[in-house]
Amino acid sequence: MKLELLRQLNAERQARRAAIIITDTATGDQRLIREDEIAGSDRPDLYRALIRTGRSRPLNEEEGGGFATVMVPPPKLVVIGAVHISQALAPMARIAGYDVTIVDPRTAFATADRFPGVRLVAEWPDVALPGIGVDRWTAFCALTHDPKIDDPGLIHALDKNCFYIGALGSRKTHARRVERLVQSGIDAAMLSRIKAPIGLAIGAQSPAEIAVAILAQMTAALRLEPETATETA
Template sequence: MKLDILAELNAERAARRAVILITDTATGDQKLIREEDIEGSDRPDLYDALVRAGRSRPLKEEEGGGFANVLVPPAKLVLVGAVHISQELAPIARRLGYDVTVVDPRTAFATEDRFPDVRLIAEWPDEVLPEIGVDRWTAFCALTHDPKVDDPGLIHAIRKECFYIGALGSRKTHARRVERLTAEGITEAQLARIHAPIGLAIGSQSPAEIAVAIMAQITGTLRLGSDSAKAA
């Protein structure tokens, strides 16, 4: 690998951006496809699919041939609300390789006994989220039902373009949420990115079932795109 390609690859990884290294297996020639260049590239659908899958593989002849080494940042999951659903959701996400953080200023809920082996921050979301590094490779869930806690977190997640944004509550609750966020300058297009009610519509009843529905929706959004993982 040429040093200039290696330097650029390392810079993209350090910035938590996906990158694809394509090697011509016949000649050894290599080219780098950065995440931000995919839309205007020669094969945007292919490169987007590779990044979504997050797996390296040989390319078929009709795909241009060679080998695609796909490097994506480790996904993060930020849960605002140290609630029962979060207790079930955190270990599922960790098994799937997510770096999980739970944020809740309510110290009665945010305890290590309830969330062992998970990064737990008992602070207000608007104060601590900028330090966590919320980004394009972060899934964000607002789960407290308390606008004072959830809304600032949702606004931050929207502005940081998290790949998944979900919020607990009924459609009536979400309608009121939309009014509040609109007043804060959030656009209609940005509001449309919020999955609310959160999770796939599978008839979930218990916190564990709701956690499964949420994690399935997060996975669908990451692998297939937001339109493929909307609740019914």
């Protein structure tokens, strides 16, 4: 790999942006495709699909040939609320490869005993989230049922274009949430990105089952095309 190409790739990695290196296996020539350049590229559907899978692979003749090396940032999960669902969701998400952070200003809940090995930030979301690095490769879950805690977190997640945003609560609860956020100046179209009630509709009852439903919905948002991911919700 040429030094300049490596420099560009490292810059994308440091900024937590996805990128693809296409290698001509006959000549050894390489080119870098940044995620924000895909829309104007020669094969946007192919490159988007490669980034969704996160897997490097050979390209067939119809795909242009060569080898695609796919570089995607490791996903993050930020959970607002050190609640029972979070206790089940955090270890599941870590097994699935997520870097997990729990944010909750209620220090009686956000304890190492309840969340062993998980990063805990016992601050209000508007204080905690700017330092966590919430971004496009972050899944965001608001689970406290307390508007004073959940709403600022949701506003931050929408602003940072998280790939998944979910919130606990019934449809009636979410309707009231939408009213509050619209009144605070959030565009109604943006609010449609929030998955609420959170998780796939699998009839989950216990905190562990709800955590499974959430992780499945997160996976669909990360790996499937947007239309397909919406249909599974």
